[in-house]
Amino acid sequence: MKLITYLIVVMALMSAVTFAKNPPLTYKEFGHLPMLESPTVSPNGQLIASVFNSEDGPKVVLSEFASTEITTLVQLRKSEDRIEDIYWANNNRLLISASYSEKIVNRYFRMNRIFSVGIDGKEIRELKTKVVKELAPWEKRAMADIHLVSLLKDDKEHVLLQMYDVRDEAQVVYKVNVYDGKFTKLFANRYNVFNWVVNENDTVTFGYGAMKEDPEIRTIWHRNNEKDEWQLLHKQKAFEGETFIPIAVEGNKLIVLTDHKTRRTSLWEYDIVSGEYTKLIYGHEKYDVNNVIYNTGRDEIIGVTYFEHFRQDHYFSEKNNQLAKIVNNTFKGFYTNIYSKNKDDTKLLIFAAKDNSPSKFFWLDLANKKGGLWFSQFPYLENQPLANVIPINFDARDGVPLSGYLTMPIKNMATKPPLIIWPHGGPIGIRDYQYFDPYVQFFTNKGFAVLQVNYRGSGGFGSDFQTSGYHEWGQKMQEDLYDGIHWLQTKNLVDEDNSCFAGYSYGGYAALTAAFQQPDKYKCIISIAGVSDLLELAEKDYKWEGRIRAHIVNTIGDPTNDEIANTLKENSAIYHLNKIKAPILLLHGTHDTQVRLNQSKEFYEKAKSAGLKVKYVEFKHGTHYLDESENRLKAFGELDAFLSKHLLNK
Structure with missing residues (x-):
């Protein structure tokens, strides 16, 4: 599939400026935040939502696909809020994950929030449950852990969110209406699970947690369907044995990132009931798999990423590999990734990177064989002499x-x-x-x-x-x-x-x-x-039982051990x-x-x-x-x- 030569013209114009005519650069040109971040294409391909870092604070902005005219959808508090991610719940409504910092006991934590907003900027609503009691410090910390579990491919009025529940004193999955904000609790969390995963039918069938009496002991919970009781299948001490990051459930199989056998993070199929790894889906001979690539609806894993000097993508289907090949051949001289696309894979946003030029986003309309430059992340540094x-x-x-x-x-x-x-x-x-x-x-x-x-x-x-x-x-x-x-x-x-x-x-x-x-x-x-x-860092974080303490003890050192404490002081x-x-x-x-x-x-x-x-x-x-x-x-x-x-x- 060939694209029109407009892209070649754009690239030529971007590199044609004579460096000698440019005024000297100062720290100000380098000291800007990336202008646009986290762009995402709507399922129907008509709009792009992204984060715009303005002098007035972060904004969520909208533009028509391929257009550089942007309009503000949501403005956050300057200096206090940060936009973490943007998701399309459907073609008319966005989910915005944002955070602010709050001091709890002896340190600041990022406190996450999720908002739902229409593409007209109206009816913005924070998706949250009611807090019916004064929270203890550790509960405030737990309240900060909010994330998307599923966009529900067959129900575009609802999503599944994981949030802390004060009654269960644990992370619970709620079905949430993105329009009216109504919460429906799916089941009680009596298992101290902190990571819930859905299967291919958007049913929560897998949980990854820890023992309450010993937070360093990791646990795996499973059920076949929503009518079954949860079963504790396996235990493992944190930082011992193989790594284990659950990604998705397919029937009785779990898709997991682990360093099993190879001692490099790879994507494996794992039999939940037997606790055995059954198939290596993808592993690189030198580098860790960094993450998985989802389809537009985030309900299917279509590939993986790893980093050599730049990000490399490996897709599982020939169709997606051919699409990636078209992109790579279009932008010679850049390392490219398909950053976002619509549901039918015809409208793409491409992230193009190199060492001596600011990263950029290009748009591609494959159906109409058109494409062009959308935005540079650092426009002040375009067409400037930069080092390799x-x-x-x-x-x-x-x-x-x-x-x-x-x-x-x-x-x-x-x-x-x-x-x-x-x-x-x-x-x-x-x-x-x-x-x-x-x-x-x-x-x-x-x-x-x-x-x-x-x-x-x-x-x-x-x-x-x-x-x-x-x-x-x-x-x-x-x-x-x-x-x-x-x-x-x-x-x-x-x-x-x-x-x-x-x-x-x-x-x-x-x-x-x-x-x-x-x-x-x-x-x-x-x-x-x-x-x-180092000693102060370790001593203060050691006070937080669970994952924070385990991280300190295993990676830096146990400050309650006199010999280790002396080593921390020495360094x-x-x-x-x-x-x-x-x-x-x-x-x-x-x-x-x-x-x-x-x-x-x-x-x-x-x-x-x-x-x-x-x-x-x-x-x-x-x-x-x-x-x-x-x-x-x-x-x-x-x-x-x-x-x-x-x-x-x-």
Whole structure:
């Protein structure tokens, strides 16, 4: 199937601008949020709903398919709300998943809400049950866990939602009318299940939960139909044995993401009654399966995704593979994915990405053989000279193969460029990719080289590589970063004596750790929402029984064990202020739900008292990702001034 040459013309126009005529870029062009995110095509293909990040806060906007004229459907509170996802309940009504942050006991949590709204913007309704008593802190936390279970393919007036029920003190599935908001409870949850899954007939037949007396013991519940009683089939201790993520039910078979046999996340068929894996549906020989691909109605799994340097899609049917092939052949030079489509697969939104150009959305009308550019996520950076992100490979000091990326500035420089070491956050389960990244491109635009390392513990490379990072904060994971710097020194490409160690979240922790472990090597240190005190982090999260405690104990360490507690202190910057020499920039949002504000605030106060050169910037209503327009722009401004002073001596 051929598409008209309009697409080729569009691509040519986008690349034809002469770089030399463009004015110099500043931090402001890089400091914008993505303009449009999470677009989704209506089932009939007539409309596109998406998130628009405006200066006034996030909005849900609508446009006709292929049109760049957008209208606001819903406006959320500036700085306080975040839109998590958008679903089409039917052609005339949307579900909007949004969240805000709320402090419960000693930390902030994201509190999720779901709204239903018509495409005319009227009759907006929050879908929620009545709370009939004052909630305990752990119940408030549970109330934040709201998600879609099914769009109900044969009933477009209702959906299935999973929410906390105060009577059951557990997550319950409700049938909810998207027009009047009426809730019907399907059954009582007496089993402490926290993840319900429907079968091919939209009947809830599978539950994944935990034992109340020991939250680390995971449980599997099943019933054949809605008339049967629930049966406890299997138990497994969290973080022991194989991973297990239930996705869908087909009869007595469960479709599950697991590292069974291969030690890489793969898609398997699992016999619920026998507890045996019966068929490998798809597994990659090197990378973890990242997720499944659903059809438009989200009632059928049609493929899987995994990441090499960019996302790769594997479909199960020849029809979908041919569709993906058409898309790939249309957008030469880009890595593409079918981001959203209508029910009959004729109107598609394509996500097109590359390393040195902002990601973009294109539309395709296959029935009429038309297509075109819809929106760029970063229009301020279109047709600008941006750097290539180059994959690298090297071995750690103990022989473990590692990968990462090196991005060199495109400016002609008489000397070797200064270096930014920029490790990713997480750390467990997250990794760096080759995608366009506004932070990386901002650094290279200023004339810096950027090194990113997928240290052990990073996700996507199999369970053995990920678990090798457990209990290695400040130790082997940190050594992997140093080994990456050493590898780069052997290439004689950068000025390693003029470098800054910087990072976000865990990357901020790594930067602060480098500040005291290698105090003479870096001209400056940047920590954005970083961790300075591992022991405090572990002790406070240990107080939350269940999944949060299990995560801390198994990935960071048990703070009630004296030997482990001493190790956590030994690998925390706040206990080694006397060793730190480099100037430090700390950036942190007040409503961070992943790393407490005090991790930066207390470090700043103690560092200042110790006479260190440290600057601390706090962002009102700031999230972990500083995903509000003013906060993001201000953060880039602080980075710009700090790096200019300490790496460029301006």
